[in-house]
């Protein structure tokens with residue numbers, strides 16, 4: 001039987017509608033407009049596309065968008081000065097520095113300079129630590145979006161065997177933390193994991209965040225499992241056209257119970273969660289609750 005397709009695009013669109021209502025309530029009730037600053041260093045074409053669509057969707061929900069495009073040879077001093085000015089700017093509630101950064105810049109040091117209260121990516125060690133110990137934190141957007149899709153489809157996740165493929169700081173590790181907080185039994189696998197297909201096949205919930213097209217094949221999947229495909233891989237199709245594919249091969253959909261498509265799955269949820277985190281950051285900074293609308 002073919003898997004249910006978990007439509008991230010539709011879910012993200014509903015989420016953005018709610019965010020737009022929250023933004024209206026903040027304007028009407030408090031005279032505040034949440035603002036998101038996105039910093040892009042260099043001219044990576046994929047990053048330019050993301051930054052452009054983040055700006056468009058930010059304005060679409062009624063928030064303010066500030067974009068800073070810096071040349072690829074920007075030095076760390078200049079970038080740190082920009083971050084300091086965004087930290088101090090009362091119109092800016094969220095700061096995102098697009099990754100990857102050019103190799104001469106130390107991404108960890110740059111992220112460390114962002115005010116944790118404005119770290120809408122949730123990449124700052126303070127936010128990673130707060131998530132790990134169960135305190136209120138800014139939660140990384142991609143894992144947050146994956147959790148929303150899972151909860152929408154499954155309801156309670158308690159007791160499920162969850163396997164996360166990948167252990168990066170931006171996807172795999174925070175994903176595992178969130179699944180653990182939702183009472184799953186969590187296994188994290190990576191490039192040094194032995195018998196990875198056997199481990200993946202134990203999963204009621206399988207999250208693939210490796211970044212290799214089609215590495216997850218049908219034999220990695222427990223029949224009926226819920227599969228979240230985080231991978232975004234650009235490959236050439238038979239006619240030489242560039243297409244976007246996930247980490248899961250197409251035949252996975254004939255074994256899984258439900259699966260997110262690529263494109264149209266996790267990606268749109270990531271951007272919607274970035275907007276949600278900006279509203280959350282704005283409300284926390286202003287000391288008011290997120291409007292319940």
Ligand SMILES: NC(=O)C1=CN([C@@H]2O[C@H](COP(=O)(O)OP(=O)(O)OC[C@H]3O[C@@H](n4cnc5c(N)ncnc54)[C@H](OP(=O)(O)O)[C@@H]3O)[C@@H](O)[C@H]2O)C=CC1
Pocket residue numbers: 142165166167168169170171172189190191192196209210211212215230231232233266267268270
């Ligand atoms: N949809 C979205 O919104 C987003 C999608 N992405 C996509 O998700 C994917 C992962 O991103 P990210 O976490 O940043 O990537 P990283 O390259 O930082 O991490 C990849 C992880 O996969 C593991 N890995 C690599 N090769 C293998 C293998 N052969 N078998 C098992 N594990 C392997 C690595 O293991 P090790 O640690 O041992 O090296 C690592 O932990 C990418 O395709 C990226 O484009 C990312 C962010 C957002």
Ligand SMILES: Nc1nc(=O)c2c([nH]1)NC[C@@H]1CN(c3ccc(C(=O)N[C@@H](CCC(=O)O)C(=O)O)cc3)C=[N+]21
Pocket residue numbers: 049050096097098099100121141142232244262263264265266267268270271
């Ligand atoms: N500081 C930082 N924060 C990030 O969150 C961050 C980042 N850097 N660097 C790059 C990755 C990747 N990422 C994606 C966001 C949206 C889609 C997305 O919307 N994808 C669409 C398709 C878009 C297309 O066609 O290219 C989809 O899957 O349907 C994909 C990937 C955020 N990232």
